[in-house]
Amino acid sequence: MPIDVCDKNGNHIGVVHKRFMDKWNICMVALTDVRARELKVDIEKIKELVAAEFGCKKMFGKVKEDELREKMYELLKSENRNIISYEELMITVFLNHFSEKKIENFIDEKALENKIRGYILYDLNKLELKQNSIAVNQDLGYINEQLELDWDKTAIYAKIIDYPILETSSYYIKLNEAYEYTTKIKIISGNYEEEMKLSTILDCKKDMGISLVSSKKKIDRVFCDGRIYML
Structure with missing residues (x-):
């Protein structure tokens, strides 16, 4: 699920947790061992929002699944269409297109209590996927040095x-x-x-x-x- 984040070697490093200040395309990645499945992401709530945005709802509010699937996959480059599931793509579209929505409102925050070691930032305009996760393909050696200082768990x-x-x-x-x-x-x-x-x-x-x-x-x-x- 693309709310999980991994390093360039595919190792899990954290989850997308919130947006960074007023920058709609920049997310804060919580450094944690917690996985997306533990956050109980509200897929149905996200689907309702995305379907409404793409005009894929019937008269009485039911989602047109096939039409929504087709419109979302059209957003991807052809080489990426086979490496991301419908559910994962929906979350990715939500992160990119609903900047006014707080990510925290769609996950179980309790799962992260006392389990965050700090944050790094992620630019969704440079989105890359690997092993069903959002991938950070840059060197992250500076993280371990700062984790040892244990200054502030909310620090970026x-x-x-x-x-x-x-x-x-x-x-x-x-x-x-x-x-x-x-x-x-x-x-x-x-x-x-x-x-x-x-x-x-x-x-x-x-x-x-x-x-x-x-x-x-x-x-x-x-x-x-x-x-x-x-x-």
Whole structure:
């Protein structure tokens, strides 16, 4: 089931758990031994949503299964049509097309209590499948290093992949000069890359691991090289 996530060798690393801030196509993958089957994914609820979106419901609300199946498989490249089941494809379509829907509302959250070790990010625009799972085909060595630190179970683990840029700017408040300090970093987490601008001087280097804690709209805390930064 494609809510399971594996590494490039096909080893299970976690499950898709929630969306990342306001980015509709980016999901947070919970690093856990829990499998999708334990989450009791509400397939029927998802099917109702997808069928309505694709216009595959009869007058009294019954789903037109054959028509829905055909329309969903048309979305796939021909080489992928034999490696994903109808149910798995439905969940994948849901993740891609219903950005306003919280993933947590379609799974049993209790199955994940005290079993999450942290998160990585997944870009659904780069979706790859392997062994009935969503696959992350990038190197994930930085995860183990940060898991050993055991800083925050809600943290997103990432790696800095370019040289950080430190910036200082000045402005005036009632004739008094004030300064603003920022650090620009480019990170990779899972299969997702992003350039971030953080409102502090971050003591970091290229190839260094970094952990991020986010709210709904921004990064709130950063852990890097043994230091915690509150933003």
